[in-house]
Amino acid sequence: MERFTAVTGTAYPLGRANVDTDIIIPAHWLKTVGRAGLGQGAFETIRAEPGNLFDDPAYAGSPVLIAGENYGCGSSREHAAWAMADLGIRAVIAPSFADIHAGNALRNGILPVVLAKEQVERLLEVAREGTTITVDLETQTVTTPYQDRFAFTVDPFRRDCLLNGLDDIGLTLADGDAIAAHEAREPAWVGGAAAGR
Template sequence: MQPLTSVEGRAIPLGLKNVDTDIIIPAKWLKTISREGLGAGAFESLRAEPGNVFDDPAYKGAPILIAGDNYGCGSSREHAAWAMLDLGIRVVIAPSFSDIHSGNAVKNGILPVVLPQDAVDRLLEVAREGQPITVDLESQTVTTPYQDRFTFDIDPFRKHCLLNGLDEVGLTMARGEAIGGFEAQRAAAQPWLMRGTSI
């Protein structure tokens, strides 16, 4: 995964609430066995609307997306994160995110920034004016050319992984001994738990 430290650029002012992952990438695009090329299907139903923000030349290649409450709700499809990444989106700012999607985003080097609705509304205004927004992960701040400055919270482990572009699987495999110890304990105390399909 590509590390993320700071992102500056225009932001797509979507603003819509309850944007589900079916909207981000419809099911027909999920038949792929690759992670590549999903940007072509990203936000397909919204892009079918004339004058939509995604096809507005003012926001072409914008690395930031601003959305409403409960962004990424619904299906667990990581294809949604892959599709956003393929569009060049590295940061999503919203009042709240679905648990599964925000995890998927982080694992693909996309930063979900949670800010209160009034801060999101202000950033939507700035974005609609075509002004750039700066998101800095190290200092956990979002700033604008108008001296707006918002700070956001992020789980320290997620921050660490994003800043360093870390692969969680590699990190956990290094803990193989601890996992083995846990398994041995379980196999002794509750052997049925370890049988699974081998019963």
């Protein structure tokens, strides 16, 4: 997983509340177990709307998405996080998130940032202007060139994982020496029984 320290760029000013995982990635895209290419289906129903922001060149490649309350509600599909990552989104700012989706996002290198509704509304204004926004995980702040500075909190364990680029597999591999030492001490299991017993 790519490390996350800070990201600066334009932001998709989505602003909608109750964006569920079926809106983030519709069910007919879930036939794959691979992550690549899911960005093509991300926000497909919104992209069907004339003048949608996801196909607006002004926001192309934006690493930040700003949403309304209850972002990521609905099913627990991890494909939603995969689709956002494939689209290039590294951080989502909203007043609240569905718990399972927030967890999936964190495990896939995407930072969910919870801010007060009025702070989110201010960032939506800035994003609609095309002005850049910085999400800094090290200082746990969201800033703009207009001197806006909003602090956020994140679980310390998940913060450490993001800062060091550690997903669940990376966390396991970090203990590789201890695992190997344990395996060396234990007898090999053959046919359901320990060898030599």
